[in-house]
Amino acid sequence: MILLLVSYLGGVLTILSPCILPVLPFVFARADQPFVKSGLPLLFGMALTFAAVASLAAVGGGWAVAANQYGRAAALALLALFGATLLFPRLADRLTWPLVALGARLSQKAAADETRASGSIAPSFALGIATGLLWAPCAGPILGLVLTGAALQGANAKTSALLLAYAAGAATSLAVALLIGGRVFTAMKRSLGAGEWIRRGLGLAVLAGVAAIALGLDTGFLNRLSAAPTAAVEQALIDKAHAKPQAPSLAMNGNPDMMAGVAMAAKPTAGIDDLPIEGNLPALSGAVAWLNSPPLTAQALRGKVVLVDFWTYSCINCLRSLPYVRAWADKYKDKGLVVIGVHAPEFAFEKDIDNVRRAVKELDLDYPIAIDNNYAIWNGFNNEYWPAHYFIDAEGRIRHHHFGEGDYAESEKVIQQLLAEAGKTGITGNIVNVAASGAEAAADMADVQSPETYIGYERAQNFTSTDPAVANKPHVYGLAPRLQLNQWGLTGNWTIEDQRAVLDAPGGTIEFRFHARDLHLVLGPGPDGKPMRFHILIDGKAPGADHGADVDAEGNGTVTEHRLYQLVRQSGTVGDHTFEIRFLDPGVQAFAFTFG
Numbered sequence: 366m367i368l369l370l371v372s373y374l375g376g377v378l379t380i381l382s383p384c385i386l387p388v389l390p391f392v393f394a395r396a397d398q399p400f401v402k403s404g405l406p407l408l409f410g411m412a413l414t415f416a417a418v419a420s421l422a423a424v425g426g427g428w429a430v431a432a433n434q435y436g437r438a439a440a441l442a443l444l445a446l447f448g449a450t451l452l453f454p455r456l457a458d459r460l461t462w463p464l465v466a467l468g469a470r471l472s473q474k475a476a477a478d479e480t481r482a483s484g485s486i487a488p489s490f491a492l493g494i495a496t497g498l499l500w501a502p503c504a505g506p507i508l509g510l511v512l513t514g515a516a517l518q519g520a521n522a523k524t525s526a527l528l529l530a531y532a533a534g535a536a537t538s539l540a541v542a543l544l545i546g547g548r549v550f551t552a553m554k555r556s557l558g559a560g561e562w563i564r565r566g567l568g569l570a571v572l573a574g575v576a577a578i579a580l581g582l583d584t585g586f587l588n589r590l591s592a593a594p595t596a597a598v599e600q601a602l603i604d605k606a607h608a609k610p611q612a613p614s615l616a617m618n619g620n621p622d623m624m625a626g627v628a629m630a631a632k633p634t635a636g637i638d639d640l641p642i643e644g645n646l647p648a649l650s651g652a653v654a655w656l657n658s659p660p661l662t663a664q665a666l667r668g669k670v671v672l673v674d675f676w677t678y679s680c681i682n683c684l685r686s687l688p689y690v691r692a693w694a695d696k697y698k699d700k701g702l703v704v705i706g707v708h709a710p711e712f713a714f715e716k717d718i719d720n721v722r723r724a725v726k727e728l729d730l731d732y733p734i735a736i737d738n739n740y741a742i743w744n745g746f747n748n749e750y751w752p753a754h755y756f757i758d759a760e761g762r763i764r765h766h767h768f769g770e771g772d773y774a775e776s777e778k779v780i781q782q783l784l785a786e787a788g789k790t791g792i793t794g795n796i797v798n799v800a801a802s803g804a805e806a807a808a809d810m811a812d813v814q815s816p817e818t819y820i821g822y823e824r825a826q827n828f829t830s831t832d833p834a835v836a837n838k839p840h841v842y843g844l845a846p847r848l849q850l851n852q853w854g855l856t857g858n859w860t861i862e863d864q865r866a867v868l869d870a871p872g873g874t875i876e877f878r879f880h881a882r883d884l885h886l887v888l889g890p891g892p893d894g895k896p897m898r899f900h901i902l903i904d905g906k907a908p909g910a911d912h913g914a915d916v917d918a919e920g921n922g923t924v925t926e927h928r929l930y931q932l933v934r935q936s937g938t939v940g941d942h943t944f945e946i947r948f949l950d951p952g953v954q955a956f957a958f959t960f961g
Contacts, residue, residue, distance in 0.1 A: 372530040377538045400544060406489040408540055412532035414494045416525060640764040640779065646671065646757045649705070651741020654718055656725055658733030661705065663761055669703045670783040671757040675748055677711050678724035679887045679929045681959040682770055683752045684804050687728060689773045690754075692797040693780060694732045701759070701789045702780060704732040709743045711751070712864055712956055714889055714927040724928065756780065759787035770808070773799075803914040804885060804931045808961030812939040814880035815851050818958040821864040830854035834861045839869045848878035850941055853958070865956045867891075874947045881960035882935050883913065884944055889927035891952025897924040898949040901932055903942050911935045924953055 646663045655661070674690050676683035694704040710716045716738045725734055737743055746755060749768075756765040756779050765779045774796050781792050801807065819825050822834045829852040831843035842855040857873025859866045866875075877884070890897050901920040903911060908920050913931035916922035922930065933944060 369526060369530045372527045373534040373537075377534040400540075402486050403489045404540065404544075406486040408536040410490040410494040412529065412536040416529040416532045640756075640782065643763040643766065646673075646761045646763060647742065647745030649735060649742055651737065651739060651745065652707075652735035653738045654736040656722060656734040656736070657731055661703075661733055661735075666703060666757075667761055668701075668759050668787070670697075670701055670759055670780065670787055670789075672702065672704045672780065673707055673746070673755040673757065674704065675707045675709055675743065675746075675751060675753040675755075677709055677715050677751055678721060678728070679712060679715060679927070679956070680751045681804060681885050681929055681961060684728075684929065685801070685807060685961070686752045686754075686770050686773075687730070688799045688801040688805050689776070689797065691728075691730060691732075692799055693777060696797055697780060697784065698732075700784050700792060701787055702784065706730060706732060706734045707737050707742050708734055709737045709740055709748075709751070712887070712927075717927075720927055723926065756783060758783045773797075804883075804929060806961075809882040809939065810961075812880070812882055813960050815877075815958075815960045817960070818851070818853060818877070819864075820861070820866045820875075820955050820957060822861050823863040825861075827852045828854060830856070837862055844874075844876055848876060848943060850878050850880060853877040865889075865954045868948050868951050868953045868955075871949055871951050872947065873951075873953075874945055875955060876946075877944045877958060878941065879944055879958075879960060880939065880941050882939050883931060883961040884933035885913070885929050885931050885959045885961070886946065887927075887929050887956035887959075888924045889954040889956070890924050891954070893952075894926075895950075895952075897953040898922075899924065899953070900947050900949065902945045902947075903933065905943070905945075908933060911937070927954075929959070 646666065648663055649661055652660065672690070672693065674686075676687070678684075690704060690706070693702065698704075708715070708721050714720055718736055721734070721736060735742060746753075752769065754767045754776060755763055756776070758764050764783060765776075767776055777796050778794070781794065784792050816826075818827065822836050825834065828834055829845040829848060831845060831854075832840065837860065839858055839860050841858050844854045844856045845852070848854065854876055855861075855866065855873065856876075857868065858870040859868055859873055875886075888897075899922050901908060901912075901916055901922070907918065908916065909918050911933060912918050912920065913934045915930040916932055922932070924930070932946065935942075
């Protein structure tokens with residue numbers, strides 16, 4: 366009930382958001398009609414349609430988004446026709462009879478014809494459905510929490526109810542505005558006799574709203590415009606309700622502020638000897654597949670000390686912790702330790718089991734790997750981080766956890782103590798000595814001043830191309846004249862999607878002004894899997910000795926599979942540099958930058 370209330374209040378706040386502007390003309394075009402028979406059905410149709418489409422998009426992935434594009438096109442045509450009927454009464458006269466016969470009258474003049482329509486609410490409800498297909502609210506903290514929860518938990522009554530509550534909140538604030546606006550319009554018509562001019566003005570407003578949505582302003586410029594401090598209010602509501610987001614989030618990503626948060630998130634341990642009981646090992650039955658092992662159960666693991674490592678193969682923080690997990694698995698496997706890697710994907714390509722299987726082989730992981738594509742095990746642990754390590758004793762009780770990188774010696778001492786408690790002998794206090802290379806090498810955190818940066822519009826920040834991001838449509842971008850630290854941009858013809866940007870023509874580039882020793886970029890080839898060539902520059906020059914493991918000294922490399930590519934590893938003093946990557950072949954997919 367608390368989450369429903371928070372979602373509802375988040376929807377109410379959308380009236381203050383600039384992203385509501387394009388749909389306001391559709392709502393206020395019915396302001397002089399009876400609210401119960403016109404305004405209320407419109408808002409109900411809008412709320413219901415938005416909740417349904419958002420649920421499908423959250424749990425259905427790209428196919429739902431693609432299908433909705435056809436619905437948006439039809440809705441734009443319907444509302445453009447509605448605006449035209451407001452502007453041109455003769456057009457309304459000609460369209461009135463067939464539209465009434467279909468139960469979808471669009472014009473206000475047709476609404477006055479009581480003898481043929483008998484006060485039908487169908488036209489307003491149809492307009493509400495069209496508006497719901499077009500509405501793209503700004504993704505504030507509350508809507509982000511709801512949509513991510515829907516994506517993780519799948520299609521169920523709870524997530525659909527939260528989305529409907531959000532839409533109902535928006536409809537409530539619009540209803541209040543519509544009631545007030547209707548009275549104002551009625552008074553103006555009585556006092557000025559300007560009904561026809563008001564009608565035509567509303568028609569122009571409707572057509573302007575259609576144009577704004579068709580041009581992508583609702584998901585581009587307006588989504589970045591801060592007209593009201595609603596985000597702070599929404600976050601305060603979440604904090605007061607103690608609503609923990611169930612979205613996966615990186616515990617450490619090279620951002621010093623994030624690292625400070627991890628230090629608080631990880632359980633402090635004054636002494637290893639005193640390990641409290643934090644809960645019991647949840648069920649492991651939610652995995653969609655297992656690698657290197659038959660399915661394991663909590664009951665079958667009794668008597669064993671268990672380390673559960675939540676990871677995903679394109680996560681740089683996970684890759685840097687894997688050498689230690691791999692070393693612990695080898696060192697203590699004959700002493701009673703079972704290491705279980707729970708692969709919980711961040712990007713869609715990480716749900717492909719063949720991709721995970723290939724990564725497991727390349728990373729030389731021979732311990733059991735649970736494929737947690739539906740986040741069943743993740744939610745069973747109430748986990749929120751990659752990487753996350755949970756230490757379970759021989760009685761099946763969680764005794765310790767650690768989020769993010771680091772504190773490896775402490776973690777190994779926990780393993781040693783739990784094995785000793787289980788009666789295992791020959792456990793020394795020696796700590797593994799790990800010498801990792803490539804992307805697995807430890808980060809130089811003292812010089813990391815650039816945060817993990819996503820390229821898809823869902824979580825992109827500091828995007829500075831000449832045009833704002835156009836969602837899900839090909840667009841030619843140009844780069845801003847000068848990038849500031851941690852700003853980035855695209856050049857060339859790209860389609861920016863929720864999680865990635867896809868290059869539509871050869872020669873496209875990505876530039877990033879960064880400060881870190883290492884720069885990584887998560888990339889993937891096109892649907893046909895053909896290798897994609899690229900070339901990188903640092904401050905306009907070939908990288909030379911500063912090249913990463915996946916490029917040569919001249920800056921040449923190839924995208925062959927979906928994974929994290931190490932493109933820069935500086936050998937000298939770390940400073941601010943401009944990174945550029947140019948792709949010679951179309952179809953490449955770019956997901957996220959990480960640093961170390």
